[in-house]
Amino acid sequence: MKTVFNVVLGLCALVLVYICYTSIMGPINFEKAKKHRDAAVIARLMDIRKAQLEYRTLHGQQYTASFDSLIDFVKNQKLPFVFKQGELNDKQLEDGLTEKKAINIIEKAKKTGKYDEVKKWGLENFKRDTLWVAVLDTVFPRGFNADSMRYVPFGNGAQFEMATRNDTAKSGAPFCLLEVKTPYNVYLNGLDKQEIANLNDMQTKLGRYAGLMIGSLETANNNAGNWE
Numbered sequence: 001m002k003t004v005f006n007v008v009l010g011l012c013a014l015v016l017v018y019i020c021y022t023s024i025m026g027p028i029n030f031e032k033a034k035k036h037r038d039a040a041v042i043a044r045l046m047d048i049r050k051a052q053l054e055y056r057t058l059h060g061q062q063y064t065a066s067f068d069s070l071i072d073f074v075k076n077q078k079l080p081f082v083f084k085q086g087e088l089n090d091k092q093l094e095d096g097l098t099e100k101k102a103i104n105i106i107e108k109a110k111k112t113g114k115y116d117e118v119k120k121w122g123l124e125n126f127k128r129d130t131l132w133v134a135v136l137d138t139v140f141p142r143g144f145n146a147d148s149m150r151y152v153p154f155g156n157g158a159q160f161e162m163a164t165r166n167d168t169a170k171s172g173a174p175f176c177l178l179e180v181k182t183p184y185n186v187y188l189n190g191l192d193k194q195e196i197a198n199l200n201d202m203q204t205k206l207g208r209y210a211g212l213m214i215g216s217l218e219t220a221n222n223n224a225g226n227w228e
Contacts, residue, residue, distance in 0.1 A: 030195040037187050038212065040153035042227060045214050048149050048160065048180050049223050050139055054079060056176070063178040065164045067150040074139075074146040078132040085127035097121060103128050154187045165217045178223055181213030 048070070052063050055073050064070050088097055102123055109115045118124060136144060152158045165177045184203075188196050203210040208226065215223040 027195065030192050033191055034188060034199075037154050038227070041182060041187050041212050042225065044149065044151075044153055045160070045180060045212060045225060047140070047144075048162070049214050049225075051135075051146075051149065052178055052180075052223070054135060054139055062166075062176050063164045065162055067159065067162060071146045071149060074135050074149070078134050079138055081131045081133050081138070083127070083129040083131055086123075086125045088126070089122075092121060099128065102126055152182045152187050154189070155182065156189065158182070158186045163217060167220075175220065177217050177220060178215040179213065179217045180215060181209060181211055183209075183211035186211070 051070055051074050055070060056063055058073075058077065058079070064073075088099065088102065092102075102121065105117045105121060106123060106126065106128075109118045136146070140146075150159045152160055160180050160182050162178075162180045164179075166174060167177055168174050184196055184199055188199075200210040212225070212227060214225045215221065
């Protein structure tokens, strides 16, 4: 009987040790896994932001709320790259010459074959050529998979929520707002449910979005991430 009692006591002690261990290591392991997943989601959001900024330059300062349009842009469109040779000196600038005027003088000379003005202004070595290069070759690293942008890492196929809104500044100038986000419940799915619930509750009480996001439809913030 004493032996049985000792065995039961030993088992109880092991259970208590296990409970203490999990109560300490549970939150630590959760935070470690969260940081790993956070990093992957943040990297994807930053890729989306880069793509949207380039998209805007060629679409009248407008973002797109469509991943189909954004991905097609990244995969198939080109961006202007200005090749520069030569700079205007102080004397040329003082005489009222600007880069735009210099380019016009050179373009006119090319059309007419008369280079008197070019020589007069000393623009023989001044050159500005616009080259068009693929978005994938300039904005993203080699091998970048544009199709992956829409999907939330660790989200089991879930897509980011992406939206745009047009607004007007106090000056009357129109501008476009962008917001891309995903909640904790999506990319932390599979981790400790109570820890996720605690995280959501804390963010809600602080008046913050319970997840990761860039931009905002409520206020212009230069598409900052809520982790920055």
